[in-house]
Amino acid sequence: DIVVSLDPGKKTVDGRETLRWTNSSDVPVSELRFHLYWNAFRNNRSTLFRESGGRLRDDFPDKDAGWGSIDVTAMSWEGVDLSRGFRFDSPDDGNPDDRTVLVVPLPRPVQGGETIALSIRWKAKVPKIFARAGYVRDFFFLGQWFPKLGVFEAKGRRRRAEAGWNCHQYHASSEFYADFGDYRVAITVPERFVVAAAGALVNETRANGKKTVTYEQKSIHDFAFTADPRYVVKEGVFDPEKDLTDAEVTRASKLLGRTPEALRAGFRKVALRFYMQPDHVGQWTRHQDAQKWGLAWLGLHAFPYPYAQVSIVDTPEDGTGATGMEYQTLFTTYTSKLLGRWPFSRVRVSESTTIHELAHGYWYGLLASNEFEESWMDEGIASFTEAEMVDRRYGLSTDLPPGIGYTEEDSQRAQAALSPDFDRIVTPSWKFRSGGSYGRNSYPQPATAIQQVRRLLGEETFWRAFRGYAERWRYDYPTSEDFFDAMRAPGIPAVAEVIRKVWLGTSFIDVSVLEARTEKAEKFKGFDDAGKPFGFEETPKGPKKIEDKGVKKAKKDGKDGPWESVVVVGRDGDLVLPAEVVLTFADGTAWRKSWDGADSWIRFHVTSQAALVKAEADPGRRIVLDRNPWNNAKFTKRYEGPSAAAKGRTYALHLVQILLSSLWAVL
Numbered sequence: 001d002i003v004v005s006l007d008p009g010k011k012t013v014d015g016r017e018t019l020r021w022t023n024s025s026d027v028p029v030s031e032l033r034f035h036l037y038w039n040a041f042r043n044n045r046s047t048l049f050r051e052s053g054g055r056l057r058d059d060f061p062d063k064d065a066g067w068g069s070i071d072v073t074a075m076s077w078e079g080v081d082l083s084r085g086f087r088f089d090s091p092d093d094g095n096p097d098d099r100t101v102l103v104v105p106l107p108r109p110v111q112g113g114e115t116i117a118l119s120i121r122w123k124a125k126v127p128k129i130f131a132r133a134g135y136v137r138d139f140f141f142l143g144q145w146f147p148k149l150g151v152f153e154a155k156g157r158r159r160r161a162e163a164g165w166n167c168h169q170y171h172a173s174s175e176f177y178a179d180f181g182d183y184r185v186a187i188t189v190p191e192r193f194v195v196a197a198a199g200a201l202v203n204e205t206r207a208n209g210k211k212t213v214t215y216e217q218k219s220i221h222d223f224a225f226t227a228d229p230r231y232v233v234k235e236g237v238f239d240p241e242k243d244l245t246d247a248e249v250t251r252a253s254k255l256l257g258r259t260p261e262a263l264r265a266g267f268r269k270v271a272l273r274f275y276m277q278p279d280h281v282g283q284w285t286r287h288q289d290a291q292k293w294g295l296a297w298l299g300l301h302a303f304p305y306p307y308a309q310v311s312i313v314d315t316p317e318d319g320t321g322a323t324g325m326e327y328q329t330l331f332t333t334y335t336s337k338l339l340g341r342w343p344f345s346r347v348r349v350s351e352s353t354t355i356h357e358l359a360h361g362y363w364y365g366l367l368a369s370n371e372f373e374e375s376w377m378d379e380g381i382a383s384f385t386e387a388e389m390v391d392r393r394y395g396l397s398t399d400l401p402p403g404i405g406y407t408e409e410d411s412q413r414a415q416a417a418l419s420p421d422f423d424r425i426v427t428p429s430w431k432f433r434s435g436g437s438y439g440r441n442s443y444p445q446p447a448t449a450i451q452q453v454r455r456l457l458g459e460e461t462f463w464r465a466f467r468g469y470a471e472r473w474r475y476d477y478p479t480s481e482d483f484f485d486a487m488r489a490p491g492i493p494a495v496a497e498v499i500r501k502v503w504l505g506t507s508f509i510d511v512s513v514l515e516a517r518t519e520k521a522e523k524f525k526g527f528d529d530a531g532k533p534f535g536f537e538e539t540p541k542g543p544k545k546i547e548d549k550g551v552k553k554a555k556k557d558g559k560d561g562p563w564e565s566v567v568v569v570g571r572d573g574d575l576v577l578p579a580e581v582v583l584t585f586a587d588g589t590a591w592r593k594s595w596d597g598a599d600s601w602i603r604f605h606v607t608s609q610a611a612l613v614k615a616e617a618d619p620g621r622r623i624v625l626d627r628n629p630w631n632n633a634k635f636t637k638r639y640e641g642p643s644a645a646a647k648g649r650t651y652a653l654h655l656v657q658i659l660l661s662s663l664w665a666v667l
Contacts, residue, residue: 002146005188006126006227011135013124015146020117021110025154025163028109032118033089033167034072034102037144040170041068041127041134045097047090048131051430052172066128072102072147074121080107082118092169092430100170102147122147129321131172133224138193141315141322141332143224144176151179158370158479168372173438174429175364175371175378178221180475186214189227196275196311197225198330217307219475220328221368226275226313234274234284236292240267243292244299252300255463266304270295276314280335283350287312287333290351290393294358297389301463302362302470310361312354324353326360333357348390348397352408356386367473374480375429375438376503380446381483387412387447409451409624415444417627421506425449426480449502451624452577453487456494465489494577501575502625509575511617512631514601515568518612521561558586558611565612565636570601575625579618585610612636 004015023029040048075082085105090098110116124145127134133143150167153160166177186203187195191211199217206212217223244267249260256263272291274284291312295305313332315323325332334353338344359382363369369377387408390397396405406414419440422433432438454462469478469486484499501507527533569581576597583591587610595602595617606612616633618626626632 002183002185002223003188004146004185006140006142006193008135008138008140008190008193008227011126013126013142013145015122015124017120017122017146018117019120019149020115021149022115023110023112023152025152026112027155027163028111029152030106030109032104032106033150033165034104035144035148035150035167035170035176036070036072036100036102037148037170038068038070038124038127038133039099041066041130042099043067043097045095046100047093047095047098047169047430048100048172050095052131052435066130066134068125068127068134070122070124070145070147072120072122074119075104076119077106077116082106090169091167092171092428095169098169101150101167120147129319131321132325133322136316136319138230139226139228139316139319141224141226141313141319141325143322143325143327144170144222145224148178148222151177153477158477159481166370166372168430171372171430173432173435174375176222177368177370177372180219180221180368182216182218183220183223184214184216185223185225186212187225187227188212192229193227194229194231194233194275195225195227196231196273196313196330198223198311198327200309217329219306220365222327224325224327224330226330226332228275228316230278230316231275232278232281234276234281234288236272236274236288238270238272238292238295238305240264240269240296240299244296248296248300252463255460256300256467257460257464263300267299268304268308270305270307271309273309273311274314275311277316277335279337280314280340283335283340284314286350287314287335287354290354291358293393294355294389297392298359298362298385301385301388301467303366303467303474305361306366310358324357326357326364328361328365331357331360343400346399348394351394352386352390352397355389356382359385359389362470366475367470368475368477370477370479371429373428374426375442376425376446377478377480377483379442380425381450383412383443383447384450387451412444412447413451413624413629416440416448416625417629419445421508424506425503446503448624449498452498452502453495455622455624456492456498456577457487457490461490462487497576498625507575508573508627509577509597509623509625510572510627510631511579511597511623512570512572512628513567513615513617513634514570515566516612516615516634516636518563518565518636520611521564521607558613559609561607561609561611563608563611565604565606565608567604567606567612567615568601569595569604569615569617571597572600573627577623577625579623580620582616582619583612584614584616586613 001018002015004013006013040046082104087103088099089101089103129136133141150165153166155163183199188210189195191206191209195213197215198220199215201213202216203214204211249263252263253260272288274287276284299305307329309329311330314335315332317336323332323334335350339347339350360378363381364378371378390408397408399405423437423441425441425446429438465486469483473482487495567583578597579595581593581595583606585608591606614633614635618632
């Protein structure tokens with residue numbers, strides 16, 4: 001129960017809080033641990049500043065102003081002043097100058113099952129927007145803004161061997177982890193400010209040029225709010241009777257093996273509110289379309305959204321450090337004036353961001369993943385579901401003339417393939433080699449690995465396992481192993497291989513066609529078993545020697561067999577996955593062979609009535625983790641490959657993917 005006042009002029013917050021906490025373990029707890037996240041902006045010696053070098057998500061702090069801080073001025077329990085025992089701890093790196101974890105010794109232990117009530121007061125200086133929260137001009141976004149209790153994990157929770165605190169420092173490459181709780185927050189601001197917050201507005205009062213707005217929400221594990229006098233508020237409603245189409249329900253019903261009636265049963269109307277910047281307001285319907293589609297898709301493939309409302313916040317273009325931040329029932333998205341103009345209106349960055357942040361409401365929000373220790377469980381699964389939603393709804397997420405575009409899934413594959421493998425996916429966020437390694441292994445690499453598992457399991461088996469995982473762990477605290485168990489359950493050995501070598505290792509795979517040649521088979525010439533010469537007197541028949549004059553000439557002449565062809569397919573890397581090999585001949589026929597990929601290469605000898613034109617490895621792109629799909633096909637020397645124009649379009653697409661491969665940084 002929080003009461004807070006924001007002073008926009010002084011850029012300060014003054015708050016008091018009554019915190020009721022239940023020890024859900026069976027062991028006594030003798031101290032409490034709180035996150036004081038804004039102390040990461042107190043000085044340049046904090047762990048966040050040391051790790052980031054003063055740069056985060058392409059944003060920089062103001063060197064001379066805009067520092068932030070949070071100070072707990074009072075804390076008491078049962079009339080006992082707890083502030084005298086305050087001390088700071090740095091459990092992750094031992095940094096003596098970090099002030100983001102506060103340890104509070106208690107006068108007596110809190111017994112298992114006991115509920116206590118603390119009275120807390122604090123003051124905070126709002127930082128200028130640099131890392132996820134703060135202000136710019138009169139725009140304020142307050143996330144991680146109050147003294148937030150860490151998580152005391154009981155034995156067995158998240159497979160923990162012994163009960164204990166999980167309360168990490170604020171790192172440059174990490175987000176958050178918290179307990180579920182019920183929130184009531186009263187926010188006082190000058191009357192001219194428009195406020196958006198997590199939860200439902202339950203009361204508003206005005207006096208002396210100020211207003212106090214009170215929000216409530218049960219069963220969330222964080223609370224954020226924003227204030228800006230410039231917001232233009234638009235409203236909509238997700239109505240499952242209108243926005244959940246029969247076609248999508250029927251499709252999901254077949255995939256999941258559930259009746260349409262059962263899938264529709266849990267849906268409810270959801271109030272949608274869009275807090276738009278004035279120069280972006282014309283684009284609000286783009287976010288509404290994406291939001292409605294996301295609620296429909298996630299409701300079918302995970303479970304229906306349980307809250308009555310959701311607020312979408314459009315950040316100003318000089319405040320993008322707060323863009324792409326997710327909190328339950330409230331998140332920030334991305335819009336720009338440029339994206340409202342043709343042809344850039346055909347770039348779906350706004351829709352992708354809205355869908356991605358909504359997905360966080362599930363994989364970070366409703367399944368309380370620990371983003372400190374296993375960031376991929378939120379970011380990676382959100383990226384995977386983002387690609388599914390964006391590609392199914394919009395096709396090409398970027399579709400620029402003249403026909404250059406790409407899907408979200410292709411973009412994620414490219415990002416993963418173009419980045420080095422220095423770290424495992426399952427790595428604590430502060431232990432990655434760099435911010436780039438954190439980004440790769442939290443976003444595109446796990447998203448692509450999930451796509452690989454999907455192809456190995458098949459559509460129905462995968463989606464049933466996926467929804468089963470989501471339903472089992474909603475309002476709970478899953479680990480990587482819980483997700484892996486859901487995917488291993490169908491018993492496909494290759495899935496276990498991907499988990500062991502990609503999530504828990506740094507293995508890769510690159511399937512390629514190493515050699516492809518074809519020659520006209522000569523008739524028998526030489527000596528038989530009796531030593532009699534054979535075939536020397538014959539005049540060769542058939543077509544004249546084929547010259548390199550193009551595909552049309554080759555197809556006409558290459559049908560007079562027999563022809564002998566040799567193809568060698570290789571596998572680089574120690575990730576072993578099966579691949580299909582397809583040989584295409586001049587008469588239009590094709591030869592297919594499944595290769596288990598166990599050896600590092602395999603040679604095929606084929607006799608055919610037509611010349612070999614092209615050899616392909618994995619033409620269906622089922623090995624989505626393939627590091628270099630550009631070497632998966634080879635044309636024989638006698639035949640031309642794609643036209644120069646086709647090659648140009650292909651490489652242009654590749655260039656677009658490279659240029660846009662840093663989109664994860666704003667999500």
